[in-house]
Amino acid sequence: MSNSSTLWSDAIYRLTRNKAAMFGAFILLILIACAALAPWIAPYSYSFQDLELGASPPSAAHILGTDVLGRDLLSRILYGARISLLVGFVATGVALVIGVSWGIIAGYAGGKVDSIMMRIVDVLYGLPFIIFIILLMVIFGRNLWLLFGAIGAVEWLTMARIVRGQVMGLKNQEFVMAAKAMGVSNFSMFRKHLLPNILGPIAVYATLTIPQVMLLEGFLSFLGLGIQPPMSSWGTLIKDGVESMEEYSWLLIYPGITFTITLFALNFFGDGLRDALDPKTTDN
Amino acid sequence: MLNIFIRRLLLAIPVLLAVASLTFFLIKLAPGGPFDADKAVSPQVLKNLNEAYNLDASEWEQYVDYMSGILRGDFGPSFRFPGRSVSEMIATGLPVTFELAFYAILIALLIGVSSGVLAALKRNTYLDFIPMAIAMIGICVPTFLMGPLLVLIFGINLEVLPVSGWGQLPGDKILPSITLGFAYAAYIARLSRGGMLEVLNQDFIRTARAKGLTERNVVIKHAMQGGLIPVVSFLGPAIAGLLAGSFVVETIFQIPGLGRFYVEAAFNRDYTMILGTTIFFSAMIVFFNLLSDLAAMWLNPRSRDIS
16 A cells, blocks of 8 residues: 555545544444344343333433333343444445446446436436335335335435436446457446445445435334334334323433434534545535 | 426326326235224125225225325225225314414424525624534434424413414414424525525625625615525425425324324224325425425526526
8 A cells, every 4th residue: 555645535534523423423332332232232132121110200320210110221232232233234225225226227337228227216206215214114014124125125216316326427437448449348347347436425425325224113113013013113212202201201302312313413513524534615 | 497397297297197006006906905893894894895995906906996096086985994085084184284384384484484584695794503403403303203302392381472372372383383384484594594505606696785785685675585595496395395394293282283183094004095095195295396496497597597
């Protein structure tokens, strides 16, 4: 590796100087660590019930209080983080795979193939996808993997558009033409020449997709159509909190704060990443 | 203009047809018949029911029957509420949802545009930072959290507004409308700030100022027309989001609108109701997207010339 400043080292330099983005990254690292270590750091098991205690406000034994069944809220938030973050990352991954492949193929092929593929994206954009997710959940049961797939299948559209635009720009550059002239196969063209050059926008958009996906999961779980008990995500915790908020407001407030802070952190980090990788857009 | 409108309208027809067919056959894949009840039903009753609802016909016949029904505005009977048709339920729920969405978008536009334009004009002052910070909160606090929090504060603790209902108590429309509108106010504020900043740097604004127009006239007559195009293009997709938001808001505030009917139908596995509302929602969203695209095109002189 040379010591000259590459796009990435430049971007990292700019990113580390952005306080809001660094703060977001810090919060995210803590959350991911908490989610990963939940079985070891959670004070109680997520299903442990102290029925005699019932719902109790925050105290020394239960820092964030307990729910109606006497379950420790902090532990449930920690375990919920696993599901919420898992959905956020996996569904974004699904969207990434579909969107990037779709965009690369459309952009690289150009012509008729491109216009048909992008017309499909345009049409899908105009449809109420949330309804189709609900439809799928109703028909095929509320299954975690289906949830990943369904959310991912909805969120890939913008990614496809972004990637296609980037590939269109790259396609006519000399290095791509040279590679083509040397007889590089389509697959290695995508993997070795195109993909590395569009990683920046992909990374930015992926980071900004995660909060969207988490919101969608929360929305479905809130309606009772997402994560099913005994599993719990932050969405289901908020749903439970709403049901008993009149008497036990902490059951709504703490999961709500956790969820909101996470979304803040992801948005700050994503915005920071965008500014770092593409200084032109900093003004917005 | 008219050409584009007609072309887009013609494109919408096969799209809606595809959506309707896809939904129809997806629903047929669903496990369990519509009359699988907890209590066993005698075979004769089941046969009569199937006959009454035309379920003994071949799927193809049912499909043709259903599609021709839709063209007449008939979405078939509800499987869960005997004697009520899906069209009837849409007709009772739709005005409520429309009213809610209308207030929400009104609130969103009033707050969003005014704070966004103000933020752009007073760039890098507190009048910029504070509304934009609030907008960030609006984007990060989901509707399903915002609604309950507002209820907790204004309905339960301060006891100034009703906690649920629609049109039964004075002021019961305020909280649902704010809940639904807030996130959009936030997006619109960001969009109009961005759009205005872009326009305010352009030559024609400098010209307008140079010829001595008042700042008020520069902003309202010259800058806003171009600066708010992003907001107008956003309104179409926002309708789809408002619809999803109405599912949550109508559930939280127990509002008898189409959104709540849909969620209930999803829970009750009322397949005809799900089918009918899905097709209806899709048609509505395709239509509103078309409208907002046209409005944005009309506002932008460059694309007006091309057509």
